[in-house]
Structure formats: structure tokens, C-alpha cells
Amino acid sequence: MTTTVRGAADRVLGYPDPQGAAELRSSVADYLRRVRAVDVEPERVVICAGFTQALSLLVGVLDHPVVALEDPGLIGRDRVVAAAGGSPVPIGVDRCGIHLDRLADLDPSAVVVTPTHQFPLGVALASDGRAGLLDWARDGRLIIEDDYDAEFRYDRSPVGALQGLAPERVAYVGTTSKTLAPALRLGWIVAPIPLVARLTELRRHSDAGGPTLDQLALADLIDSGAYERHLRRARRRYRERRDRLITALQRHLPDAQVDGMAAGLHLVVRLAGSQDSARIVPAAESRGLAIASLERYRFGRHRLGNPEPDAAAELVLGYGNIGADAITDAVRELAEVIADGPAHLPARVSGLRPTPRPGPPGGR
Amino acid sequence: MTTTVRGAADRVLGYPDPQGAAELRSSVADYLRRVRAVDVEPERVVICAGFTQALSLLVGVLDHPVVALEDPGLIGRDRVVAAAGGSPVPIGVDRCGIHLDRLADLDPSAVVVTPTHQFPLGVALASDGRAGLLDWARDGRLIIEDDYDAEFRYDRSPVGALQGLAPERVAYVGTTSKTLAPALRLGWIVAPIPLVARLTELRRHSDAGGPTLDQLALADLIDSGAYERHLRRARRRYRERRDRLITALQRHLPDAQVDGMAAGLHLVVRLAGSQDSARIVPAAESRGLAIASLERYRFGRHRLGNPEPDAAAELVLGYGNIGADAITDAVRELAEVIADGPAHLPARVSGLRPTPRPGPPGGR
Numbered sequence: 001m002t003t004t005v006r007g008a009a010d011r012v013l014g015y016p017d018p019q020g021a022a023e024l025r026s027s028v029a030d031y032l033r034r035v036r037a038v039d040v041e042p043e044r045v046v047i048c049a050g051f052t053q054a055l056s057l058l059v060g061v062l063d064h065p066v067v068a069l070e071d072p073g074l075i076g077r078d079r080v081v082a083a084a085g086g087s088p089v090p091i092g093v094d095r096c097g098i099h100l101d102r103l104a105d106l107d108p109s110a111v112v113v114t115p116t117h118q119f120p121l122g123v124a125l126a127s128d129g130r131a132g133l134l135d136w137a138r139d140g141r142l143i144i145e146d147d148y149d150a151e152f153r154y155d156r157s158p159v160g161a162l163q164g165l166a167p168e169r170v171a172y173v174g175t176t177s178k179t180l181a182p183a184l185r186l187g188w189i190v191a192p193i194p195l196v197a198r199l200t201e202l203r204r205h206s207d208a209g210g211p212t213l214d215q216l217a218l219a220d221l222i223d224s225g226a227y228e229r230h231l232r233r234a235r236r237r238y239r240e241r242r243d244r245l246i247t248a249l250q251r252h253l254p255d256a257q258v259d260g261m262a263a264g265l266h267l268v269v270r271l272a273g274s275q276d277s278a279r280i281v282p283a284a285e286s287r288g289l290a291i292a293s294l295e296r297y298r299f300g301r302h303r304l305g306n307p308e309p310d311a312a313a314e315l316v317l318g319y320g321n322i323g324a325d326a327i328t329d330a331v332r333e334l335a336e337v338i339a340d341g342p343a344h345l346p347a348r349v350s351g352l353r354p355t356p357r358p359g360p361p362g363g364r
Numbered sequence: 365m366t367t368t369v370r371g372a373a374d375r376v377l378g379y380p381d382p383q384g385a386a387e388l389r390s391s392v393a394d395y396l397r398r399v400r401a402v403d404v405e406p407e408r409v410v411i412c413a414g415f416t417q418a419l420s421l422l423v424g425v426l427d428h429p430v431v432a433l434e435d436p437g438l439i440g441r442d443r444v445v446a447a448a449g450g451s452p453v454p455i456g457v458d459r460c461g462i463h464l465d466r467l468a469d470l471d472p473s474a475v476v477v478t479p480t481h482q483f484p485l486g487v488a489l490a491s492d493g494r495a496g497l498l499d500w501a502r503d504g505r506l507i508i509e510d511d512y513d514a515e516f517r518y519d520r521s522p523v524g525a526l527q528g529l530a531p532e533r534v535a536y537v538g539t540t541s542k543t544l545a546p547a548l549r550l551g552w553i554v555a556p557i558p559l560v561a562r563l564t565e566l567r568r569h570s571d572a573g574g575p576t577l578d579q580l581a582l583a584d585l586i587d588s589g590a591y592e593r594h595l596r597r598a599r600r601r602y603r604e605r606r607d608r609l610i611t612a613l614q615r616h617l618p619d620a621q622v623d624g625m626a627a628g629l630h631l632v633v634r635l636a637g638s639q640d641s642a643r644i645v646p647a648a649e650s651r652g653l654a655i656a657s658l659e660r661y662r663f664g665r666h667r668l669g670n671p672e673p674d675a676a677a678e679l680v681l682g683y684g685n686i687g688a689d690a691i692t693d694a695v696r697e698l699a700e701v702i703a704d705g706p707a708h709l710p711a712r713v714s715g716l717r718p719t720p721r722p723g724p725p726g727g728r
Contacts, residue, residue, distance in 0.1 A: 012547055013545040013546070013547045014545070014546055014547060015541075015546045015547070016546070016547055016549070048571075049571040049572065049574075049575075050571070050572055052568075052569065052570070052571055052572040053570065053571035053572070056569070056570050056571065060447075076569070079569045080569045080570075082569075083424075083566060083569035083570060084569075084570075085449065177379075181377040181378070182377070182378050182379040182380070182572075183376055183377045183378060183379070183380055183575060183576035183577060184575055184577075185380070185571065185572065185573070185574060185575045186575075202447060204416075205416065205420070205440070205443045205444045205446075205447035205448075206416070206417065206420050206444075206447060206448075206570070207412075207413040207414070207416055207417035207420065207549065207571070208413065208414055208416040208417070208546075208549065209549070210413075210549060211413075211547060211548055211549045211550075211575060211578055212547035213547060213548075214575055214578065
């Protein structure tokens with residue numbers, strides 16, 4: 001950053017380019033082309049302040065935006081859509097993917113998906129699901145691809161971005177909120193060409209663009225290779241946490257089914273027998289153990305006040321915010337809570353709550 | 365900044381407080397209370413990315429926003445109001461102040477004013493104008509006070525902010541775009557209490573808040589006294605430029621009337637006789653001399669394509685972006701252009717154009 005600022009011409013202290021600093025758009029394009037198979041030139045990139053602003057801007061440039069959101073999915077996106085003048089609608093998603101027939105019935109103008117590692121289910125969208133989604137988006141509909149967790153895939157090479165298959169039907173969105181820190185407020189949209197100028201104008205009239213020095217510092221970090229070195233280190237660290245978490249779950253909750261562990265910073269635990277997450281989550285909380293039920297992320301539940309519970313208790317455990325050494329103890333405590341054991345230990349572990357994606361790494 | 369970042373707890377790397385970092389809200393409140401007589405506690409402060417985002421957020425939290433904008437005034441604010449879902453309407457302003465009777469007729473929900481140093485006229489709102497404006501804003505109407513140029517007042521103490529007289533009727537807006545650099549994208553709203561939570565929620569759902577480290581660095585700068593030392597140095601430098609500009613105008617354009625020089629980074633020159641700014645501005649431009657006509661800032665002119673010219677040629681000269689040594693030559697060249705003299709000199713001076721407020725210092 002020091003180099004960047006010292007080497008910067010006076011122009012970088014003036015009003016920013018609302019599309020984003022040319023240097024950063026170029027760095028991001030190189031990175032995404034190489035690492036995520038995104039079909040991108042710097043002209044397609046619009047820098048933004050993370051996923052929230054990306055979604056807000058995208059909704060703002062659609063005509064009569066009805067925007068489908070994955071259900072279950074990340075909390076609060078309906079309010080982002082509404083604040084930008086759009087109408088959010090839920091679209092069901094399960095371990096087999098998004099409900100394409102329902103999507104055809106709803107006929108929204110756009111759909112927001114997390115194809116790499118669905119939040120919270122943790123599954124990747126299979127190839128026929130990807131094909132079906134791209135097919136749906138013919139005739140001017142837009143897929144908003146939240147490339148959530150793409151950087152943290154542990155067991156095999158990540159699948160390329162959906163955008164690379166249909167760059168005029170997909171707006172690809174990435175963020176540094178999980179790879180660096182949510183406090184940075186830096187992300188990017190790779191947009192269909194016809195939307196780029198409209199996104200840029202909307203950003204110009206919303207906040208006049210993002211801080212230039214922050215953008216140049218990130219461009220430096222990417223160009224120097226330090227960003228990818230950091231990601232490799234972080235991936236190793238998170239893989240170690242994940243492995244410990246899986247081992248501990250196998251030991252302390254041997255009958256539970258664990259899902260969504262191929263990538264990301266969370267996984268899903270389906271408990272055997274008749275368990276009730278409405279009892280487990282607060283009981284765990286009272287012992288200082290922050291976890292979440294899958295129910296929490298259902299549209300109907302948190303948005304419409306519909307309290308209908310699942311038959312099985314499904315828990316979402318995050319490991320973005322807990323040290324590897326604390327994981328085994330945390331899972332043992334969780335198993336005690338589930339077995340309704342006595343609260344004989346003082347609260348001393350925490351951090352398994354997956355959302356609002358705690359930072360760092362978080363991600364919005 | 366180094367100290368701030370090193371001393372920062374992990375929490376500052378997570379999602380920001382969308383209202384703004386507590387440290388910066390506190391620093392800004394102290395500064396504004398002391399220097400601008402703003403009636404403010406940190407709870408009233410909402411940090412934003414400069415005036416554009418402040419206006420966008422304020423429009424966004426009004427019901428059925430019809431927003432009056434000074435005419436003549438800064439270019440592009442009508443588009444900010446429209447992008448946020450509001451309806452912009454022009455309200456005339458002259459050297460005696462804003463047209464209060466017209467404001468009563470229009471009955472907008474809010475009005476944006478630059479009471480300290482009207483842009484582009486350069487006049488301060490007189491005390492009866494201030495009283496009339498505050499009176500208009502009874503019954504739930506909002507004054508948006510753009511405290512434009514407050515930091516750069518040369519000949520006497522600045523008048524206090526309008527907000528200090530009626531904190532529940534005025535949303536005070538300040539920015540670092542002109543005091544530090546537009547590239548920083550840091551400003552603040554001091555809002556009526558009932559609007560604070562709505563502004564915060566709207567920012568949460570627009571971009572999830574601003575970058576935390578930038579905010580902490582600015583808080584450090586203010587708390588250490590370095591910000592005010594910088595302002596004193598800048599004020600001296602700008603006063604020197606202004607004095608040279610006035611001296612040069614008296615020498616080379618002795619019949620012109622000069623106005624709006626008590627503060628800010630621009631002044632207005634009214635030429636004697638029948639002059640035509642439509643000839644003068646491009647002729648000056650062709651000699652590398654960037655100036656603007658007052659006409660340029662009239663709502664009807666640039667927004668409605670109404671080409672009706674003024675009787676007299678009024679020029680707006682900015683001195684934010686030109687070195688003191690270049691000013692005398694620039695004015696001599698301008699006088700030659702006005703006298704329709706031959707273009708015998710190579711273009712070698714520039715920077716008297718006042719807007720789009722070139723940076724630094726600029727200001728949006």
C-alpha cells in the first residue's frame with residue numbers, strides 16, 4: 001500500500017471511477033479468469049462494497065425486479081432486495097439443487113444462487129442443475145451468482161463459475177469479506193455487458209464510488225501474489241479445522257449425518273432420532289456454544305414468522321471463527337447438550353455459529 | 365493509522381457498524397460541536413461515503429420524497445435524488461438567499477441548502493433567511509444542510525451551522541472530500557433523532573456500512589489534532605490564492621464585479637458591458653484555461669435544455685486546483701480572452717474551473 005500511495009498520481013486523490021479503479025478491475029479480472037474460469041475483461045468488472053451492495057445495485061438496474069432467493073438461504077437478503085425497490089420471493093432449494101420447475105412457475109426477473117457451496121445446505125449445484133438454471137435464464141432473465149466459499153474447497157478442484165458458461169446471463173459476485181475481512185468492504189461484480197454502464201451510473205448516484213486507496217491496495221495485494229499465498233495458508237488452516245470437526249463429530253455424535261463438508265466454513269449435522277433444535281440451540285448457547293439450526297435460514301421461518309419445525313433437527317456448525325484446538329471440546333459439549341446432559345462445565349467454548357457470517361472470515 | 369490498526373481488537377475486522385465506527389462518530393461529534401456549533405452527540409451521527417451517499421440515504425428514509433434543490437446549484441444532485449426514488453424540484457436562490465415564498469408554494473418534503481457559502485453564488489445565507497428557512501421546516505419538513513466550504517472561511521469567524529438552531533429539523537452533512545481528498549469517500553450526517561435508526565438500517569441494506577479501518581484512521585487524525593492543523597495550513601494556502609486572484613482581477617479586469625470571496629474555493633465574476641459567457645468559456649478553454657459560466661449551474665440550463673442566456677456574463681472561477689504562482693498569468697489570459705485579444709500565447713495555465721469540484725480539494 002505504501003508503494004501504491006507514494007507512486008500514485010494526483011488523479012487517484014480525486015473522485016474515484018464509480019466503476020472501480022482501473023488497476024483493481026484489471027487485477028480482479030486476471031485473478032477470476034485464472035482461478036474461477038470467469039469470462040471477464042476489466043470492462044465487465046464493477047467494483048463494489050461486498051455482496052450487499054452488489055445485490056442492491058443489480059436489483060436497482062433491473063426493470064420491475066422480482067428476485068428469487070434461495071430458501072433456506074442467507075438471512076437479510078430479502079431486505080436488501082426490498083430496500084433497492086425489488087420484490088423478494090423464496091425459491092426452494094434442497095440437497096439436489098434449486099427447484100427449477102418452481103422457478104419456471106414463479107418467473108422472477110432474477111435469481112440469486114450460491115452454486116459452489118449452497119448456504120446453509122453446503123451442497124454444490126450438480127451439472128444438470130447448472131444446465132437447467134442456465135436454460136431458465138434465456139430470454140433476458142438474470143442469474144446472480146454469489147460465488148460464496150469458492151476459495152475454500154478442500155478435497156478436489158473447485159468447479160468453475162457458472163458465469164464462464166453464459167456471461168450474458170450471469171452476474172458473478174465475489175467479495176473479500178471471507179478471504180480477508182468484512183471490515184474492508186471490497187467486492188466485485190462481473191456483469192453482462194449491457195448492465196455495466198447502468199451499474200456504474202447507479203453507483204455514481206448512490207455513493208460516487210468506493211475509496212480509491214483501498215482499491216489500489218487490494219490490486220497490489222493480488223498482483224504481488226500475496227493474496228493467493230494468503231488464500232493457500234487460510235485454506236490449510238480451515239481444512240485442519242474441518243478435519244478436526246469431522247473427527248470430533250464421528251467420535252461424539254456417531255449417529256449423526258454430516259453434510260456439506262467439501263468446502264466452505266460450515267457444515268450441516270442431521271441428528272438421529274427425534275431431536276428438537278428449538279431446545280438444543282438455546283441450551284448450547286447457555287453453555288457459551290454458539291450454533292444455529294437450519295430452520296433459522298428458512299424464508300418462511302425468519303421472514304414470515306412461520307414457526308413450523310422440521311421433523312429432524314438439523315444444525316449448522318461454522319468453523320470460520322473458532323481455533324482448531326477448541327473444536328474437540330466444543331463438539332463434546334454439544335454432544336452433552338444433545339444428550340441433555342448436566343451443565344456441569346463453565347461456558348468456555350464458542351464460535352460454531354455460522355452466521356451472520358462472523359468475521360473474519362465472514363462474507364456478505 | 366498504524367497505531368489504530370495494531371491496537372484494534374478483532375472486532376474491527378468483522379462487519380462494520382452500519383451507523384459508523386463508534387470511535388469516528390465520537391471524534392466527529394466533538395469536532396462539529398466545537399468548530400461548527402452543531403448540536404450533536406455520537407448517537408446522532410451516521411457516517412457515510414460523502415455528500416452523495418448522505419443525500420441518497422436521506423431521500424431514501426423520507427416518505428414520498430419531493431426534494432427541492434438550489435437553482436443555481438451543484439450539478440448532478442437531481443440524479444442522486446431520482447436514483448434514490450425521490451422527485452427533485454428546483455428552488456430559486458439569489459444573492460439575497462433562497463426564495464422562501466416559492467418554497468412555501470412548492471411544499472417539498474425536504475430542501476437541500478448550502479447556507480455557509482452558496483454554490484455557485486458564493487453568498488452566505490443571511491440571518492432572516494436562516495430564520496425563514498427554519499420556520500418553513502416546522503411540521504415535519506427537513507432541511508438538508510450541506511455545510512459546503514465551512515472549513516474555508518477567510519475574513520471573519522464562520523457563522524455556526526443551521527443545525528445548531530433546530531436539530532430536529534435539520535440533517536447536517538459534512539465531508540472530507542474538500543478538506544482531505546474526494547478519493548477517501550468519508551463524510552457524516554448529523555440527523556434528527558427519529559431518522560437515525562432508519563438511516564442506519566438503510567445503509568445496512570445498501571452496502572452494509574463503510575470500511576472500518578478508513579474510519580478509525582480518520583478518527584485518529586481528528587483526535588490527534590492533525591486534522592485541524594491540516595485545515596489551518598490549507599486555509600492559509602487557499603487565502604493566499606484567493607488574495608492573488610482578487611488582486612489580479614482588480615488589475616486585469618478592473619470593471620468586473622467580484623462576489624462570493626469571503627469563503628470557499630471559488631468566486632463569481634460579473635463582467636461589465638455586454639459580454640457573452642457562451643463565447644468566453646470555450647475561447648478560454650482553447651487556451652488551456654478552464655473556467656465555467658454561472659449559467660452552467662442553472663437547473664433549467666443543464667437539466668431541461670433551456671438555453672436562455674443571462675443578460676450579463678457571470679463567470680465562476682475556482683482556485684482549489686491551481687497554484688498561487690499561476691493565478692496572475694491565468695487572469696491576464698482570461699482578460700485577453702474577454703477583450704477578444706489574439707491567442708498569441710501557448711496554452712499553459714489551467715485550473716480555474718470550479719466544478720465538478722476537482723480534487724483535491726473537491727467535494728461531493
